[in-house]
């Protein structure tokens with residue numbers, strides 16, 4: 578009777594299902610060794626949630642549509658990158674600026690297994706078949722873009738694979754596959770999640786075969802997304818495009834305000850970084866549907882950075898990005914290698930005029946304090 582009731586559920590929102598284990602179908606007892614297609618079988622009839630559960634399968638299907646490929650979901654962006662490195666097992670990785678957590682994983686693999694690390698400028702000289710070329714664009718914390726197509730040509734000339742961390746501009750803002758990416762990574766903790774209340778990551782690949790191989794690895798790595806998190810992510814995806822579009826429109830207004838008025842804050846603002854300020858042609862091609870809602874400002878002193886984050890009313894001072902609420906971060910708080918005068922902005926879905934007023938008032942106060950220095 579209970580089974581019948583469950584099967585008739587017609588919820589619009591997916592149910593929260595926290596079970597880690599599932600009763601075997603007593604009418605269909607097939608030993609694991611005899612199951613022909615194990616992955617399809619556990620998707621249809623979950624056995625244990627490390628392997629699959631209803632909402633992880635559902636979220637993967639939705640993400641495959643949203644991200645234009647075959648999506649494999651993980652319990653964080655970092656574990657998605659670790660899974661990539663485990664699966665493709667390159668002898669060499671080529672990368673420059675990347676999120677520091679990604680670099681730390683490469684360092685662990687170098688420490689344990691001797692992975693060789695090179696800069697992107699060494700691709701022509703040292704890259705070989707099966708190597709990974711990894712780029713992050715737009716780049717955290719600057720929000721600036723690098724040319725995917727240019728790197729893809731170099732990587733493919735050497736039969737290496739190009740992985741693109743597209744966390745800061747997921748589709749529809751940027752579809753990295755259109756420019757030659759072989760694997761696309763997203764920290765779903767950011768724009769896909771969008772509410773600062775879940776950790777998740779995704780690898781998107783071009784073929785079902787690759788996705789299935791990654792899922793097989795994931796079962797053993799134990800890095801499937803959790804039950805509650807996949808429920809939250811499904812909730813988030815229902816407003817995803819609307820949120821991203823508002824955030825992207827807001828950031829352009831805000832960066833434009835700062836850039837056009839920066840002479841009023843000449844004792845405070847040293848430099849503004851954002852893809853909307855880049856003039857290269859590839860930027861508008863790559864980000865044809867809008868800019869990332871992350872940008873950075875270099876202030877004239879660390880003291881100004883400390884005061885600025887306290888003078889703001891609507892922006893919270895916290896790390897992370899991509900949520901509906903606007904954040905600022907004096908980046909030195911979490912990244913030991915960054916310019917100590919850098920403030921990162923993550924623009925949310927609030928009214929852009931309110932945010933501009935807030936920035937104006939904090940910057941005016943700082944400018945007055947610094948005018949005679």
Ligand SMILES: Cc1ncc(COP(=O)(O)O)c(C=O)c1O
Pocket residue numbers: 653654655656676678679713717742744745763764765766776777778897
């Ligand atoms: C660009 C980028 N990639 C990857 C990650 C790692 O994601 P997670 O924190 O979900 O592990 C982050 C986290 O901030 C990020 O900003």
